Amino acid sequence: MSVASEAYHLLNKAIYHYENENFEMAITLLDEAILLDPEIPEVHYWRGKVATHDLNQESLEVAIVELSEAIRLKPDYADAYFERGKVYIQKGEFEEAKKDLEKAIQLNPKLKEAYSLLAQIELISGNDEKAMKYLEKVSHQEGDDRYYYSLGKIFYNAGKYQLAIEQFNKTIEKNKYFVDAYVYKAHALANLGNYQEAIENLKKAIILVPEEISYFIDMAKYYFEIGKQKAKEGNNIEAAENFIKGLQIDYNLKIEKEYIPVIMKAVKELLENKNYKEALEMTDQLELILKEPEYAEFKEEFDKLKKEVMKSLPLKDKIVKFVMDIYTK
Known part of the structure; x- marks a missing residue:
């Protein structure tokens, strides 16, 4: 077997190991191949691809060097330009990436x-x-998840939210683990009031x-928006429930003063419906909200409401409330 043939044999074995995610063996075989024949562009190309597996800065620089050598040896090497363009994107060098991809x-x-x-x-x-x-x-052509996601973002940025949602749905159909598609779809829906x-x-x-805090913060804000919608519809109980859900997720949110009476009305409606337990829970939540100085104007009205709630409670619930207050103070 000639030296060149042996080098290509090692290259093919390296590609096999790369495709099976055995990257250490792949680079070992490629090192052997390049020692035999350093003028084979495909060897440099695959050394570049293997290097991109480790997304640290040093590996990306190695990938650039190897892919550049592949292009020097084979100026019409489209795949090498493409791979180098991807590396430039990972490095944040978008102008260089654009040149290579074009x-x-x-x-x-x-x-x-x-x-x-x-x-x-x-974008x-x-x-x-x-x-x-x-x-x-x-x-x-048949689109992949990244294509549909990119198209969805274009529609989203253009304010065409329904069209964006359709593309994010296609993204999710292709890849149910595409997190950003769910997030952008959520924001598009919110912009439509859904x-x-x-x-x-x-x-x-x-x-x-689950560790991404911003998702929880956005969810809390959307519960508040539902609360406002329900308040406009005159559905005080559902409005209050959604305000409280939002606060339970992000207690840094502030309820606008105009919605405090909505929650008070909700407590009264719960009492009228003899939903004493829920009325008490909502009263406790409202008490926490009204501890902030900015809501001082509602204190007197709230104190009356709280007495009304306590008076309406069945004896057993009064005893439970009394005991709980002892242990939580």
């Missing part, structure tokens, strides 16, 4: 993902129209990434 599609117009990545770069730059033009290049469905999508995002 060169990649010039050499191979069928590189669908390159159009999608170019669209993302234009980052706020160029929605250019992003749309890139995505139109693949609009007649806060309950927005909350349901944020819950799905939280299941996937």
Whole structure:
């Protein structure tokens, strides 16, 4: 077997190990191949791809060097331009990425993902129209999750929220673990006033990434918006329940003063309906809210309401409340 043949044999074995995620063996085989023949562009290309597996700055620099060498040896190497463009995106060097991706599609117009990545770069730059033009290049092909997500963001940024939701739905159909699709879909729904469905999508995002605090904060805000909607409809109990749900998630939120009487009315309606336990729970929540100095004007009215609630409670509930107050003070 010739030296070149042996080098290609090692390359093929390296590709096999790469595809099976055995990256250490892949790079070992590629190192052996490059010692045999350093002029094979595919060896440098795959060394670059293996390097991108580790997303630290040093590995990305190695990837740039290897992919650049592959391009030097094979100037029409579309895949190498494409991979180097992806590395530049990871490094945040979007202008360099754009040059490589444009060169990649010039050499191979069928590189669908390159159009999608170019669209993302234009989105980052706020160029929605250019992003749309890139995505139109693949609009007649079967889209992947990233394509639909990018298209959804374009519609979202343009304020076309229903169209955005349709694209985020397609994204999720392709990839049910695409967290940002749920998040953007939630915000699009909220912009259309559909806060309950927005909350349901944020819950799905939280299941996937439970440590992301911003999802909880947005959910709390949307509960507040539902509360305001219900208050306008005259549904005091549901309004109060949603305000409280929001506060239970993010107690830093502030209820506007105009909605304090809504909660008080809700307590009175619960008493009228003989829902004593819920009336008491809502009263306790309201008491916590009114501890803030800005709500001082409601203190006298609240004290009367609280007495009314305590007076209405069945004896057993009064005893339980009395005991709980002893242990919580």
